[in-house]
Amino acid sequence: MRTLAVVGVVLALLLPTEPVLAADASAPLVTVDGTRFVDSHGREVVLRGFNVSGEVKLAEKGGLPFGSAADARTPALAMRNLTNANSVRFLLSWAAAEPTRGVIDTTYLAKVAEQAGVFADLGFEVLLDFHQDLFSRYLFNSGSWYTGDGAPQWLVQAGAYPQESCGICVTWGQNITQNAAVQQATYDFWHNRILTERDAFLAYAKQVLVYLRANLGDARFARMLGVNPFNEPFAGTYDSGQNSRTWERDVLWPFYVQFRGVMDAAGWAERPAFVEPNLFWNGNVSQQAGGFLDSGAIGPRYVFNSHFYDQQAISGVLMWGKATDGQESDDFAAIRDRAAALSAPAFVSEFGHPLTGYTSDKAPSVDKAMYQGLDSRLPGAQWWTGVATSGPVLSGTQWQWDIYSGRHHELMNGNADKVQTAGDGWNGEDFSAVALDDAGTAYLRQDARLLDRVYPAAVAGRTLAFVYEDRSRDGTSPMSWTPVPSRLPNVTTTVNGSRYAVLVWRSGGDGAATEVKLPAGFRNTVVADVTYAIAADGRTLSLTGGGTAGVVHFALITDAVAPSATVLAAARTELSGWAAAAFG
Known part of the structure; x- marks a missing residue:
């Protein structure tokens, strides 16, 4: 036996061996498996957190979520300690990243990498979001009631768009369908009409992703969950004979395929694209056909990424009283069902309710109903008896987490006579679940029982x-x-x-x-x-x-x-x- 052992050792030394491959330190820690997010152990992952932050929509911090890396660390620690969240949706600004056509501001991107890296260092999964609302702030004049964010000034100036006006609009979102300037600029983007702007956007996105891949470092890049290519897409106006379903099929989905190629070329091939359907796909006031009905199975390279706001509750007239058990169950069940049909995970990257204003008294009950919808497809009264149909637990990020809440100093559309300080500092909104007291300590603006939750993380x-x-x-x-x-x-x-x-x-x-x-x-x-x-x-x-x-x-x-x-x-x-x- 001893002789055989020695022979075995000699043979082992002489025979060629397979090289030992080092583990890829930049490999994503969370990936897609069918309709689930999974970690490196193959465990089913649920991601919960917040958006950071609507500050990106403002000019006061240069289109960044935070004024500095130190400012980013304060809310990151607060989010971890006050809510036990494990993920964030991190907003980016096209206008800030490409202020001159074809020239990327690497100083801005360095700050983006630094601030996103703070969350990654603290163990958060980071979803990057190429954000826009109402196409661009530069569509709006200095005396406007509203503003937007997204596209840079050089693009808007080239469009020579009509004087913006929303007429008699109660909420800023009505500009999407009632403001001719917003509609035309959005339409032009999807049709590549003025400065081949859709191509310009894809080129900008590629440069951003290449820069971040090169500058985040492997450990931080491993925490990059994926990319949200475009926030709340809408056609602007439909072509003759077109509807929401055919627009998704013929315009939006091909754009996402192009963006997927950009991600691959930029070194993000292992991360999914978190693709949003037509903005009005799952609206409970104006609902339109969609949800990629003609795309077939899209996983694992894409995640079905939906938003949900209860517009009936926000309106104050379409829903009287408070939300009750199961208020949002059907709408969140629709997200589950659509994702299952697409063979992809579901992610609800925005949800919430205003914390001040006309309908803010509904916020405690509406937000509870939304979390209920994330946890199960069943109302509470049916859960114990119908548990077999409870369904998968949804991942999602609440809108929003803004440490500057109520302390902004935003010159609305550059107008020094219209300084916005209240709420989110943007179009009269107030959604932030967090704020800072006078000593600089973060505190929750909503019931901790609602936001600091039990959830199955893995x-x-x-x-x-x-x-x-x-x-x-x-x-x-x-x-x-x-x-x-x-x-x-x-x-x-x-x-x-x-x-x-x-x-x-x-x-x-x-x-x-x-x-x-x-x-x-x-x-x-x-x-x-x-x-x-x-x-x-x-x-x-x-x-x-x-x-x-x-x-x-x-x-x-x-x-x-x-x-x-x-x-x-x-x-x-x-x-x-x-x-x-x-x-x-």
Whole structure:
């Protein structure tokens, strides 16, 4: 035996060996697998966070989300500590990046890389967003009621567009369909009419992506989730015989294919393009056919990227009163269904409700309903009995996270007599979930119960169902929409009227841990059929011991004080029977 061993060693030394390839430090940490986001362990990933930030729409910080890298670190740390978020949508400005035609401002891009890098360094996944609203600020005159953002001045000047006017418009968004200057400029962009502007945009985007790939560094680039090519696309006006569906098919989708090629050429081939359908595809006031009905399966190189704002609630006249259980369930279910039909993951990159103004009293209930829609396709009253149809948990980023909220100094359209300081500093909006106090400390402007949530960040296997009853407040009144059924008395006793979440998943069998994010100060009473541990800071629950692939597992996590061991054991038995009946 000794002789054979020696011979084996000699042969091993003489025979050629395969080279050991170093791991690619720049490879994305989150990728696409079918209709899911997955990490390097193959776990199903849910991404939650905020947009940073609407400050990019303003001139005061030069089209950057923050005034400096130090300013970026303050909200990044606050977002992590106050909400346990794991992702951000990071806005970019064409006007700031290319102030002169064909000349990219690398000083601006260096600051973009630096500020995005702050979030990457702190563990956030970063989705880059090439942002625009109403095409460009340079369409609007100094006395206008409204403004825009996006295209640079040199492009607008070449268009010789008509004097902008929205007529009698109640909200800035009406400019999209009522302002002739906005409509014509948008139409020209898609048709490459004035300065081959669509081609110019693609050339600009390529230079931006090449620069960022070269200057982020491998570790930061690994945190770049993907690219949002164009914010809230719309035709401007349709050609004769054209409608929203054919416009998506003949104009928008070919643009996305071109942008996909730009990403590949710029070194972003491993990241998906987060493509948005026609702006009005999923509007609950003006809904149009679309959602890439003619594109076939688009995954894994694309993510279906939708926005959702409840325009009926925002209007104040189309929805009376507050949102109730299931208010947004159908609209978020439509996003799930469309993504499934496209064989791609879904991502809701904007959602939210105004925090001041005429309908701001609806914000607590509307935003709760939106998070409910992200967590499950079912209203709370139906969840326990209909759990088998709960559906996948959606990823998304709330609009928005602006540390300058209420402290802006924006000269609207350059007019020194129209200095905007309130809210978001842009078109009278006020959506920021965060602000700074006089000492420079970040605080939440919404109920922490709503924003600091339980969510399954990484599931080892397949998520079958998830729900979180946050019991967030509308004023001083708790909103409780997902009662535990009386047929589960020990589960009811365990929850005891407190916040709670339930995760049901089918194990992947690879031994990786399922990780659930937890709110700050949560008591973390857990009832599960697997082994669990809670991180030292109390913000992550690890569930291990899933065992054989394909086995259904469950975990109940609640903020209640733990009852007796007898009650916990009985609750586990109830949950085991319930999960088996629903999923086999």
